[in-house]
Amino acid sequence: MHTSRELTLARLPSGVPIRTTVHAYGEGELVDGGDGPELDAPEDAPVVYTQAAQHGREVNGTAVLRRLHERLVGEASETGAEGGPSAADLDGTLVAVPVADPLTFDRVSYTTPESLDSRQPNMNRCWPGDPEGSLHERMAARLWRFAGEADAIVDLHTGSPSMATHTVYMRGDEACRGLAEAFGADLLLAEAAGDDADTEWDERGFAGKLRVAATREGIPTITPELAHSKEIVPEAVAAGVSGMVGALRHEGLLAGEPDAWDGVVARNHLGRAIADDSGLFVPEPDLAVGDRVTEGERVGEVFDPTAFETLQVARADRDGIAYSVAREATVTAGATLVGVAERIDEE
Numbered sequence: 507m508h509t510s511r512e513l514t515l516a517r518l519p520s521g522v523p524i525r526t527t528v529h530a531y532g533e534g535e536l537v538d539g540g541d542g543p544e545l546d547a548p549e550d551a552p553v554v555y556t557q558a559a560q561h562g563r564e565v566n567g568t569a570v571l572r573r574l575h576e577r578l579v580g581e582a583s584e585t586g587a588e589g590g591p592s593a594a595d596l597d598g599t600l601v602a603v604p605v606a607d608p609l610t611f612d613r614v615s616y617t618t619p620e621s622l623d624s625r626q627p628n629m630n631r632c633w634p635g636d637p638e639g640s641l642h643e644r645m646a647a648r649l650w651r652f653a654g655e656a657d658a659i660v661d662l663h664t665g666s667p668s669m670a671t672h673t674v675y676m677r678g679d680e681a682c683r684g685l686a687e688a689f690g691a692d693l694l695l696a697e698a699a700g701d702d703a704d705t706e707w708d709e710r711g712f713a714g715k716l717r718v719a720a721t722r723e724g725i726p727t728i729t730p731e732l733a734h735s736k737e738i739v740p741e742a743v744a745a746g747v748s749g750m751v752g753a754l755r756h757e758g759l760l761a762g763e764p765d766a767w768d769g770v771v772a773r774n775h776l777g778r779a780i781a782d783d784s785g786l787f788v789p790e791p792d793l794a795v796g797d798r799v800t801e802g803e804r805v806g807e808v809f810d811p812t813a814f815e816t817l818q819v820a821r822a823d824r825d826g827i828a829y830s831v832a833r834e835a836t837v838t839a840g841a842t843l844v845g846v847a848e849r850i851d852e853e
């Protein structure tokens with residue numbers, strides 16, 4: 507069974523409502539409640555919540571949910587052309603929100619301008635939201651009514667073309683780790699939280715990420731970061747669809763086991779090569795995201811565009827995986843040239 511409903515997330519100053527669409531597949535259905543749509547699902551069957559584009563330029567997640575929709579309810583599922591599951595096969599309910607933040611989606615951006623939300627320009631810093639808060643806080647609170655009832659959450663994001671595909675989960679949380687493995691990306695980033703995290707984590711408001719807020723509520727949650735934003739890339743969409751199928755198998759909505767995972771676990775937000783000075787950055791020609799790097803290894807150079815001299819030979823600050831490589835050459839002092847995720851053996 508498939509049902510969908512329009513959902514009003516908040517209201518703009520002009521009175522225009524900010525709306526998005528919620529889908530439900532499988533045993534549960536969306537019904538009209540007194541205060542907007544509600545999910546009516548059997549108590550004993552699992553519910554998975556997924557959303558895309560809470561950073562509106564990260565459109566590949568939206569394309570993933572469209573392809574998944576076609577497989578669950580479209581002709582492909584009826585004819586079996588893609589061998590995909592159908593919504594009738596789901597033992598439980600999948601709730602999907604393809605555009606979680608219409609404000610950033612329409613601006614093809616990551617954050618909103620101050621005029622829309624001066625307190626929380628980044629929607630992924632204010633979960634579980636506040637029904638009486640700022641625009642983003644209200645929008646998050648409205649979506650949390652679905653997300654907060656789920657047994658597992660997949661929050662689809664995408665990185666830039668210069669970032670390796672990976673899945674983030676909370677370090678030390680077994681259930682999140684299992685879901686991350688089921689999604690299938692080769693690189694898993696185990697992010698520490700709370701007391702174990704560094705000060706940057708606190709300063710950047712990471713406690714308000716959907717993944718962190720939900721994990722703290724006991725809902726296993728992962729953030730896949732598929733390749734590329736702004737541009738729909740077939741490989742990223744395919745990786746996302748197969749990841750969703752793996753996650754649905756892991757949660758028992760689909761029959762079968764997810765593919766066995768055989769990748770690397772690393773931790774992020776610490777290692778990098780930083781621009782000592784402003785100029786133009788040229789990465790090493792053979793350096794690609796996902797490559798192993800060692801401490802002191804040359805990763806590129808920054809040169810002065812007018813006098814031509816080399817300002818800096820950039821080197822990795824530790825052993826790890828090249829998790830991001832700046833592809834836009836114009837860099838300012840302090841910018842991250844190469845991000846290095848440090849390989850760890852998870853506890």
Ligand SMILES: [Zn+2]
Nearest residue numbers: 561564663664
């Ligand atoms: Zn994002």
